[in-house]
Amino acid sequence: MQTLSTEDYLKAIYHASQFTSSTVATTSIANKIGAKPSSVTDMFKKLSEQKLVKYEKYQGVSLTNEGVKTALRIVRKHRLWESFLVSHLNFNWDEVHQVAEQLEHIQSEKLTNELERFLDYPTHDPHGDPIPNRALFMKSYNKILLTELPLNKEAVCVGVKDNSSDFLRYLDRRQIGIGTPILVLHREDFDQSLHIQAGNSTLMITQKTAENIYIKP
Amino acid sequence: MQTLSTEDYLKAIYHASQFTSSTVATTSIANKIGAKPSSVTDMFKKLSEQKLVKYEKYQGVSLTNEGVKTALRIVRKHRLWESFLVSHLNFNWDEVHQVAEQLEHIQSEKLTNELERFLDYPTHDPHGDPIPNRALFMKSYNKILLTELPLNKEAVCVGVKDNSSDFLRYLDRRQIGIGTPILVLHREDFDQSLHIQAGNSTLMITQKTAENIYIKP
């Protein structure tokens, strides 16, 4: 049985390792968790004793199979709760993260599985991220960043890379959300900004915005 | 902002003070919480510093107004979650307590209030206990114990005093639940056992059972 804190570390390591093929560095976790590197080192040792990570001094960590499973169980709960908050409790997609951060630690298999059933086995959360099923398996779309979409090729927004409230509310104002059809009309060579058609409206977005939107062609 | 542990103490003090007019004793909380009396003394001091309880050495504690409010906010969440688990997630009334014990600590006013709306403003939890509304006000039935019901007077089960899984499942087997109509047919003077009509069936229950069932005449 894990504590709330070890669970957050495992999840952070899991997410960090999605973006690197090698091991996860101490400072990268320190930044994610909001703790000092020395605290992270301590935790790496604890997790290593529990065989949830492989840790060698100065070499960072990687999750063991058991560590991945534990992390996925948290991710599963996190995304199911986010889905619930949006679909039944009138939360907007930019408000759910902080609450799901707490709810993900509730220990009850029955609760998790019944919640999943109640939501009718959702496959993706409100941000387009895949939800691990009971067997911890998840199928992610073959998504690419909007920056990589060729001109005049039809695509649909299926997710966001930046989950910050600021970015999500910005997208709300631009009327871009999961499922919005997107077409790139023009790419400005000078600064890589894009003229796009999103739904019914035409608008301009910066490169920074484009590289935080996932689409499926 | 309270910690999980201080919240559990406040709730325990709140519940204990429902059964006594004087202050709440150290050992009674120690038993409820499952901690040693020395730990409880420590906590009493902490809560006293935060002005959530009035504490005098060797004299037990009583909640301040602020302490009562904090306790009621936890009770509100606990009972709303219990209701949700039973009404939407297929939990039986004997399974909800342990999970609600965790869920009651989730910090989000919006979550609590939206959950309440989603459940359509329930006034009582699955055990018949009243749910404080947003203003922390609750109206409890004018209930009495089944031991006090006169012979042949119509009544309805509205709650239970013992919330243990054992007792609740025992009632399930006897087909007694919240809302079940009850009539006392005969009271055995020898051991105070009762012959009752519960719903359609006639059955015998012990005094101990009867003094854990609340009814409204």
Next chain:
DNA sequence: AAATATTTTTAGATTAGACTAAATACTATG
């Protein structure tokens, strides 16, 4: 009211999780 029993508090220790400051190991640059 004294003696005894029970309850409560104090003193001192432990553990998890965090921190700061200092030491050590890697890495990148010249």
Next chain:
DNA sequence: CATAGTATTTAGTCTAATCTAAAAATATTT
């Protein structure tokens, strides 16, 4: 490849929440 710079670890401290053992206060019984 030496050295400066960065990342990481170690050493020592702190706080919250717990514990045990012993002391002190209160309650009960003779």
